[in-house]
Amino acid sequence: MxxxxxxxxxxxxxxxxxxxxxxxxxxxxxxxxxxxxxxxxxxxxxxxxxxxxxxxxxxxxxxxxxxxxxxxxxxxxxxxxxxxxxxxxxxxxxxxxxxxxxxxxxxxxxxxxxxxxxxxxxxxxxxxxxxxxxxxxxxxxxxxxxxxxxxxxxxxxxxxxxxxxxxxxxxxxxxCQDVFKQNYSLEEKKEVALKYNLPQEFILNVGTIEERKNALTIVKAIKNIDTKLVLIGKQTDYSDKIKTYIKENNLEEKVIFLQGLSSKELAITYQLATVFVYPSIFEGFGIPIIEALFSKTPVITTNSGVFPEAGGPNSVYVNPDNVEDLKVQIEKLLGNESLRNEIASKGFEFVQKFxxxxxxxxxxxxxxxxx
Structure with missing residues (x-):
């Protein structure tokens, strides 16, 4: 043919x-x-x-x-x-x-x-x-x-x-790309962590930083949580709105903006992340969720629309407009390593359908x- x-x-x-x-x-x-x-x-x-x-x-x-x-x-x-x-x-x-x-x-x-x-x-x-x-x-x-x-x-x-x-x-x-399905060495992970000054523990969000992706809700949710957030993606006017909130609430040390990573560096960052959080309002599918599941990183995402299709039965789902709901789920996963491992393992089994x-x-x- x-x-x-x-x-x-x-x-x-x-x-x-x-x-x-x-x-x-x-x-x-x-x-x-x-x-x-x-x-x-x-x-x-x-x-x-x-x-x-x-x-x-x-x-x-x-x-x-x-x-x-x-x-x-x-x-x-x-x-x-x-x-x-x-x-x-x-x-x-x-x-x-x-x-x-x-x-x-x-x-x-x-x-x-x-x-x-x-x-x-x-x-x-x-x-x-x-x-x-x-x-x-x-x-x-x-x-x-x-x-x-x-x-x-x-x-x-x-x-x-x-x-x-x-x-x-x-x-x-x-x-998703094959690069997200690879296992990377400790040396490769250290190299990326050093290059981008990544913390030992962090929440990750990936995607263009625009209103529909709803990253400001994550920033608000971690305001009083002892963790850091890494936002990877092209910045837009919405990024300025997030940065204004960060400055007004003295959160400069808690939020890291990155862009321009290679596919391999991004894949390694997924594997380094403690939790992947994706409270987008709407997507046609949500490839970052798949990338996180292949990376064996537990996922918190939106409880409606396409997101349960992409995240499967074992990801954690929240109301994307409810800051407190997201805060509770982030704290729950950060405080329970065995739960994170269970969710990541079952998510990896589910994602094989993709x-x-x-x-x-x-x-x-x-x-x-x-x-």
């Missing part, structure tokens, strides 16, 4: 959507080497985010001078001629988009939709962005042969907001179901 991918984010996005795209191609090429995987990249990237060093993976760029210059037009429509030339059987839009004209060329299609946060929380997006996102997602979901949702929560939102039939949607969970082999098999079944 020849499988094509809308690969803009494979080559140009370092975080969530890029990681999903790269991991999916990697595991499919590994577990199903008999197929050929074509990555349609609109423009060359100076930075190497994905090495196409597998014999069955090929990077494809616009083939004409016009489309090299107007690469967005190529992504939307011009790509169709290249797909026919390459004899593509299935085209997979990895982040909510597919080009126009696939059905006319008898090319089967799949699109992954990660979340519809812009519909649930419109105030977090500009009017223009909301309209563009909705148009793209609605069009792709209607035109494609199969929609992949990354969670039951996202499936429900696709049905509600995009008015797509449940029969057309298949839930296939995300996994392993590469399982995800690869489910995605391949989606492709085969089209024929």
């Amino acid at each position: 020849n499988i094509g991918y809308e690969a803009k984010r494979v080559f140009h996005n370092k975080t969530g959507l890029g990681n999903y795209s790269r991991d999916l191609v990697r595991i499919l090429a590994t577990y199903y080497p008999e197929n050929h995987y074509f990555l349609y990249n609109p423009k060359k990237n100076k930075e190497t985010l994905f090495n196409t060093n597998l014999d069955n993976v090929f990077e494809k760029l616009p083939s004409t001078p016009f489309h090299k210059k107007f690469y967005n037009l190529w992504r939307q429509k011009g790509i169709i001629n290249d797909l026919k030339t390459d004899k593509i059987d299935v085209f997979h839009g990895l982040s909510g988009e597919i080009p126009t004209g696939l059905k006319n060329k008898n090319i089967k299609s799949v699109v992954t939709i990660h979340d519809l946060i812009f519909m649930r929380y419109p105030h977090l997006y500009s009017f223009f962005d909301r309209k563009i996102h909705f148009y793209k997602f609605k069009k792709s979901a209607k035109q494609t042969d199969l929609v992949i949702a990354i969670s039951e929560q996202t499936k429900a939102d696709i049905i509600t907001y995009l008015k797509i039939s449940a029969d057309k949607i298949k839930v296939v969970y995300q996994g 392993n590469d082999e399982v995800i690869a098999s489910e995605i391949m079944q989606c492709y085969k179901s089209l024929f």
